[in-house]
Amino acid sequence: AQSVSQHNHHVILSEAASLELGCNYSYGGTVNLFWYVQYPGQHLQLLLKYFSGDPLVKGIKGFEAEFIKSKFSFNLRKPSVQWSDTAEYFCAVNAPTGTASKLTFGTGTRLQVTL
């Protein structure tokens, strides 16, 4: 079974600082990888996804993530955060097998951006 680890539980940054949130997964086969964002009081929204090809993927709102297969990692980055990026971020992995290709989520990283 696959699992996902997000080691940063709570990150506090000042506006304009750079962001990197870690995500590691455990699964030996082909995976699809996702980052979701949840703004306060809202549902999860897809930030970006990796299926295959270029390991550096770009998502919405200036976010990007890099898939490093040898490290089983899919870290999320943003060069300069804004106060509006305050939210909780979830990494998820899907092994594309079986009847419904279930997603496994990490426990989330709460990002707080201060002015």
Next chain:
Amino acid sequence: DAGITQSPRHKVTETGTPVTLRCHQTENHRYMYWYRQDPGHGLRLIHYSYGVKDTDKGEVSDGYSVSRSKTEDFLLTLESATSSQTSVYFCALRGDRSYEQYFGPGTRLTVT
């Protein structure tokens, strides 16, 4: 956003009572999922469906049942609610040709 609605959006109920949450979609997607979200646990899959009348258990299915009698509706039932089932419940959809899931607005359930 995908056409997903959940009802009710908030509910307070007493221990031991049955509760049914509804997820409704207008996308005609085959795959539907129920998750619960709890602090420190992220999202955990309760049950999922891969078609009408086709459902299966997720990692935290004890105490929950589901039904899908038509494509657009996926119901989650707490047979006898307990305080440990106080949570935020999210429904999600996935299309046939992609792996990303799209989430509904959530239902906040409090069991007293």
